[in-house]
Amino acid sequence: MNIRHNSRLAEYRSPFGAVVIGTTVELSIRVDDIDPKAVTAKTRIWVDGVGETIIDMDHKGDGCFSASIECDKPQLKWYSFIVSTQDGYTCHVGAPVGVTGGEAVTYDYADVPSFQITVYKHRATRPAWYEKGMVYQIFPDRYRRDANWRERAVKEVEKPRKGPGKKIVWDWNTPPVYDRATDNSIQNWDFYGGSLEGIREDLPRLHEMGITAIYLNPIFKALSNHRYDTGDYLTIDPMLGTEDDFKALAKDAKELGISLILDGVFNHTGDDSLYFNRYGNYPTEGAWQSEDSPWRDAYHFKEDGSYASWWGIGNMPALNEDSPLVRDLILGEDGVIRKWIRAGASGWRLDVADELSDEFIRDIKTALLKERPDGLLLGEVWEDASNKISYSKLRTYLQGDELDSAMNYPFRDMMLNFLLDKETAYQAAERIESIRENYPPEALMCALNLLGSHDKPRVASVLGDGPDESQIPESERGRFRLDENSMGRAKGRFWLATLMQMTLPGVPSIYYGDEFALEGLSDPGNRRTLPEEDDIHDRDMLTMIRNASGLRKTLPFLIDGTLQARALNDDVLCFKRRSADGQVATILINRSLSNTRVVRVPVENDMAIDLLNGNNLVRAADGCAEVKLWPLGSSVIYANK
């Protein structure tokens, strides 16, 4: 007996992928090599990982059995099939191990992997300012100084303060110091003095690059240079500037069509904060200072006086989401979310979203939408955000009332594993298809497709096969540079990476400095200063970004068109984007460093043209055209049906 189902093909499952509430999904299997009358088939359904129901499937003729699933609530539904024969044989049909969709596998045991159906609620007012644009991520201390930086920095550093001290790095070009051993690692207290005004002055350059939104790493008052240890959520860090500077930045940015996305760090604060006040640097009675502090309940203290903190890092005490003070501070009318939206921000990136409760994320969304119905809530989730297992619990963030989408680290993993030969094009296609299937289309469109971030080694270094950094002494790490050959390879691959980033669904995000081939290992090496104009010698990647992002302007359906990905062989990835009116772009990527590949791809029109190389393609009788891809070669074939 041969049983077939493929969750991605209309003949087996319709409609495709994630569905909006109120949809009925039709599921089918095909059973061959046996008299269908001798077979009974059932669908086994789970909801959100619990509550099994089993429904009978109807035989529609020709060995095709089907069942309908009503999807009336925002939740995850999971299904597999049970097929039994009259002579007592039973088998189970589910998803391939390790994935949640695709071509079914027949198992001889019951506990098989299920297929996923994401059921979501449609969002009425979309964050349209975000989803059609291009994001630029800035780590504020390292971006650009302004004329008054020195005065502000000196004042800040010389403030009498207990606990770790801030230090100024006077020379902008000095590489960051590595020292990762303790909570009080020096690398966290080195300040270069980049500021909001510095960013404001650079807006024309970003505008010219096509940037429409800036994602700023934290900007509120904090002790460390990364500012994930918030000291006061309602005040801009004095080294970065003032609230007026923020408003001026937001206003000028808006005039250039650039929106601001802020980093919301609500899982924890700093220990040196208005709320915890370990060192007594703030005028409040903080949670650490006194058991009677109104903020005591804002944290998780144990009987012995110890407290919970983020990943055991003592200077980041974890906040108690249920504390009324915390809720008011973050969600209230004059709280963090709403205040900074009123001051000019358009959305929030939620730090460690996977460590916040569903209820809290929902409340954050509600507060945001009250202030700005088209506001964006983007989460930091490193995996498929539709089905993450977090602390043994199945979490799903994309059903409409939580995150609009997530930082698309799965995209980055797919891209790197493929380009660096760690996975084949088949695996890359599977990863793309799996996200396409699991994410609601609107979440897919809002995914932040990043090549780099402040938490990962610089993409140039990685694409140039950067070293195993544990082998490099900390004192040398900040100075790491690729040799010329490796940089050449990095650039070849960077083009392919950027092309994928600009032609797959999602909002492209550029980590500051990647456009100038900035290098760096993991943090703080990835947080080097952006070179000043005269020190920029390499603009090749900027040219690549311009060329690839130009395609999104020429072919707007690269933003909202449908997607389908597949591999043509181990080295060549192919994906198609289609517009509603029949335009098709076929993107081909050859990741091989040495093999030229000649492939045949279906094209939709006799007049197909390769937009990258300017060639007209000849469509043969079988509907395919032949395309030659040099090592690290690519094509974007355009056809209009």
Ligand code: ARE
């Ligand atoms: C720094 C050094 C550490 C040092 C520490 C203490 O990097 O080596 O031990 O200081 O001296 C911020 C700063 C960091 C800082 C950290 C602690 O940016 O520089 O560390 O605070 O002070 C996981 C989380 C994810 C998190 C990453 C970093 O899930 O949420 O780890 N990212 C956010 C921010 C960070 C920020 C924090 C959280 C804390 O973006 O910048 O750190 O607010 C897998 C998993 C992921 C995991 C990832 C990396 O793929 O799936 O869940 O992310 O690996 O570990």
